[in-house]
Structures are given as structure tokens and as C-alpha cells.
Amino acid sequence: MKKFINDPEAVLAEALAGIAAAHPGLKIDAQNKVIARAGGTKPGKVALVSGGGSGHEPLHGGFVGRGMLDAACPGEVFTSPVPGQMLAAAQAVDGGAGVLFIVKNYTGDVLNFQMAAELAAEEGITVETVLVDDDVAVQDSTWTAGRRGTGATVFVEKIAGALAEQGASLTEVADMGKRVNAASRSFAVALTACTTPASGKPGFDLPEDEMEVGVGIHGEPGRRREKLRPAKEIVATAMDAILADQPLDAGDETIVMVNGLGGTPLIELYVVFNEVAAALANKGVVVARSLVGNYVTSLDMAGVSLTVCKADADMLSLWDAPVNTPALRWGI
Amino acid sequence: MDTDLARTWVQAIAAAVDKHKDHLTQLDSAIGDADHGFNMHRGFSAAITALADYEPDTVGAVLVKAGTTLISTVGGASGPLYGGAFRAIGKALDTPTADTQQFAAALAAGLASIQKLGAAAPGDKTMIDAYAPALAAFQQQADAGADLGAAAQAAADAAEEGMRATTPMQARKGRASYLGARSIGHQDPGATSTALIFRALAETRGAR
Numbered sequence: 001m002k003k004f005i006n007d008p009e010a011v012l013a014e015a016l017a018g019i020a021a022a023h024p025g026l027k028i029d030a031q032n033k034v035i036a037r038a039g040g041t042k043p044g045k046v047a048l049v050s051g052g053g054s055g056h057e058p059l060h061g062g063f064v065g066r067g068m069l070d071a072a073c074p075g076e077v078f079t080s081p082v083p084g085q086m087l088a089a090a091q092a093v094d095g096g097a098g099v100l101f102i103v104k105n106y107t108g109d110v111l112n113f114q115m116a117a118e119l120a121a122e123e124g125i126t127v128e129t130v131l132v133d134d135d136v137a138v139q140d141s142t143w144t145a146g147r148r149g150t151g152a153t154v155f156v157e158k159i160a161g162a163l164a165e166q167g168a169s170l171t172e173v174a175d176m177g178k179r180v181n182a183a184s185r186s187f188a189v190a191l192t193a194c195t196t197p198a199s200g201k202p203g204f205d206l207p208e209d210e211m212e213v214g215v216g217i218h219g220e221p222g223r224r225r226e227k228l229r230p231a232k233e234i235v236a237t238a239m240d241a242i243l244a245d246q247p248l249d250a251g252d253e254t255i256v257m258v259n260g261l262g263g264t265p266l267i268e269l270y271v272v273f274n275e276v277a278a279a280l281a282n283k284g285v286v287v288a289r290s291l292v293g294n295y296v297t298s299l300d301m302a303g304v305s306l307t308v309c310k311a312d313a314d315m316l317s318l319w320d321a322p323v324n325t326p327a328l329r330w331g332i
Numbered sequence: 333m334d335t336d337l338a339r340t341w342v343q344a345i346a347a348a349v350d351k352h353k354d355h356l357t358q359l360d361s362a363i364g365d366a367d368h369g370f371n372m373h374r375g376f377s378a379a380i381t382a383l384a385d386y387e388p389d390t391v392g393a394v395l396v397k398a399g400t401t402l403i404s405t406v407g408g409a410s411g412p413l414y415g416g417a418f419r420a421i422g423k424a425l426d427t428p429t430a431d432t433q434q435f436a437a438a439l440a441a442g443l444a445s446i447q448k449l450g451a452a453a454p455g456d457k458t459m460i461d462a463y464a465p466a467l468a469a470f471q472q473q474a475d476a477g478a479d480l481g482a483a484a485q486a487a488a489d490a491a492e493e494g495m496r497a498t499t500p501m502q503a504r505k506g507r508a509s510y511l512g513a514r515s516i517g518h519q520d521p522g523a524t525s526t527a528l529i530f531r532a533l534a535e536t537r538g539a540r
Contacts, residue, residue, distance in 0.1 A: 078365040079407040107506055108408035111449060115403065115412055138510050145509045198370050203361050218365035221511060
């Protein structure tokens, strides 16, 4: 393993210190491991809190700021944060209008946020939760823990965050988050495994000519292993899975994200985006807005995830609203 | 079971988890996200620290304290599941000493807590596949009038058997469930750590 680290045990604390030093717009509570906006929450504004395991940067800390999250709680690498952290985050950012928890659908995240919501309620903080479960690689949710939350988390945080900024109520903001999740589908393919700082070796071996199809964002193997194929065919596989789950018609407007999993060069992400755009254009589907880059990563995994959100006019207008965070910034 | 034994049990779990943390992480690498060993180690180390200068009056207080510490330090699904289980076991033992029947009832409360929170059933390839047979064996011994040592021994054996029986199962809960049929052929990390917990109880009891 070759990594820019001092000590595997200190990675999270040192990265948080680095975030604090790099971004004056953020403040870090090192004790509780909470990243929040330096300016606090405007009184009367609904506060958005998200969190999850570390290793997915810029998610979630990189999306704290005007127009998106009020606070993020990073757990250890690939490990959900603990209830005390989430409670500290909720207490720090509640502006009196309640707190929205944005939770990716993993058993650990769900259980810890559930406990935190109960603790927050005891403290008199009103909490609503949006559960993100956009990953169509998880087919039969009867036989699994349900669909994983992946790329759509960025869409939910951006769009619900913009609505909160406009002064909407907790219920309205939560409903919008749920609408965005319901309209979004994701699918990911990996070319390599990733290496957690603590374990020091790749999670699985993947030969030079093979890929894992339908991976999540925690370095786990996918649904199946296949021979590596050209980008066009890989995108066709992913788009088939996405469109089979949520058909799109000619004229439908979409927000599309081609997201790198951490170890894939941007030039390849653009090759992939080109294929996605062509596939959607073929069906007459409009790519109204797009994001290409590393937004929800899996440490150093080489791979790509596609997220397609069937967006209505409200979502598009909220997407365009000003945002000022370390990882997403426009309109300011 | 008294407060000293409860404390020694937590220490024995911590030692076992420390010894097997790489193995747990290895199992979790195969079908999960490769953090189970580290997380359990962090939690039980913190539990020992929390218990170090804690002088409780009841067996339950020791285990509730351990459970609360696990919830606040482990993270992942294991934190709430194990932390909640130890809290449930502790809440059922509000007494300075507990006999084998009382301890059996407490272990049953622990399993109920895990099932309520995790919504998993036997056969889903989770910690329940080790815990449920361990509880049944413990209860059977308790009903037969066995002492805590013999009951814990039977529970540990049953937990290990249950742990091994997870290998051919297809996971239906937790991170491994996303692998579908590819989860078959791997021993479940959660069932493995549960077996360590019961073995630690048997060894703690046996050492007295």
C-alpha cells in the first residue's frame, strides 16, 4: 500500500484538520467530528445534516455550505458515524425550524441515524429523515437490505438544500428530498478494488482484463464479474439497468452525473459522459444539467458511477440556485 | 454472575477481539466493507476504559455501561446491534448477582433487541445465526439445572457451530446481501464476532 498518510489511525483526524485549514467557510468540531458552516444556521431556516463513513470525499463534508448542507458527520473509513456525533451536529445547526437527516440506505447508517433522531427528539429538536436508495444494481430488495444509497445523495443534498435556503418548512424540504431520490437511479462499475488505510491491502483481486459490475461505494465486490469491454458497452450495460428501472421518454428532462470512484482520470469520465449523452440523445431524452467529476468516491477505486435523475421544473430551478461549498459552487 | 465476572467477561471479549481483529476484517473484506475487526476493537477497547474506574452495584450496570460505550464508539451496524444487545442484557440484570436462569433470560432480551433493530431472522447469514443457537443451548443447560460455566460452554460450542453454518448461506441482510449468490462460501463476520463473545464468557467462567 502506498498512501500519503502518517498513521492509519490518524487519517480521519488529520484530514478534518486539513479541511478546517483549507476552508475558512467551515468550522470543525474535532471532538465530536462534525463539519459545519462557520456562520451557523440562519434562524428559521431548516438545517440539513448528512453523514456516513469517510472515504467518499467530497461527500459529505465537501457539500457543507450555503445552498447545501449545514453540517456533516464523517465516521471512520467506510463506517457509519455514531449517534452522539449526529446529535451534536443536529444541536449545533438547528435554527429552530427543525433538522433534516439525509441518510444513505446502509444498515449501519440507518440504525445510527435512527438512534440519533430519537435522542434529538428527546432534546426537543424536530427531525425528519430522507433515506437515499438509488442503486439499481441491488435488484431484489426482498432478499437484501434494500437498495444502497449512492450518487443520488448529491442531488438530494443540492436540491433539498436550495429549497431550505428559500425558507421552506421541514416537511416541504423533506418531501423534496424524497421526490429527488424517487426520481434518481444509479449504477456503478469498478476496474480495481480499493485499499482502506487500516487494512493496507485491496479488498479483492481483480485481474487486468476484468471488471466488477454493479459495485457500491465501499470497496465491496459487485453483482458479477465480467471481461473488460469498451466504454460504450459498459455504459450500455449501466444505462440498460437504469432505464429498465425507470423508463425515460422522449422529451423527459434529466440531471446526469458521471462520477469517478476515486482512481479514474477525468479524461475517462468524459469518455463515459460522451457515451451516456449519446445513449440518452438516441432516446430523445434531454440532459438538462450535468456533473462530471469525483463527487462520491470509494477511496482509490478505479471506477465510475452513473446517476440519472428525471427532473421536473422545480428540481431544475433548485439545481440552478446558488451553491457555495468546497466541492460544488455556482451562481454566487 | 456478579459485577466482577461481568467486568472480566467484557475484558475477555476485548482480548479476543484484539487477537482476532485481522481475521474479522479479512472475513469482512470478502463479503463486506473490511472494517469489522477494527470497529469491534475500537469499541471494546473503549468499553474496558469506561469500566476501568467504574464501581457499579449490579451486574446490569456493568453491561449497560459497556453497551452504551459500544454504541458511542463502534459505528456501522455493529455498534447499535451489539451495543443495544449489551444494554438489553444489562437492563435485565438489575441485581448484584444473577443465577443461570436469570442470565438466560437476559441473553434472550439481548437477542430480542438485535432482532428488533436489525430485522434479521435465522438463516439470513448474520450474527443471529450464532446468537440464536447459543441462546437455545444456554437455556437448555439452565433448564437442566447446570451452572453458568456449563451453560456458557454449551452456548459457546453452539455459537461456533452456528458461525460455521453461515458459510454456505446466501446473505439476506447487511452489506453482504448486495452480493447475492456471491456471498455463499464465506463465513459471516458478525456471526464470528458473536461466537467470540460467547467463547469469552465460557473461558471467563471456566477460569474461576
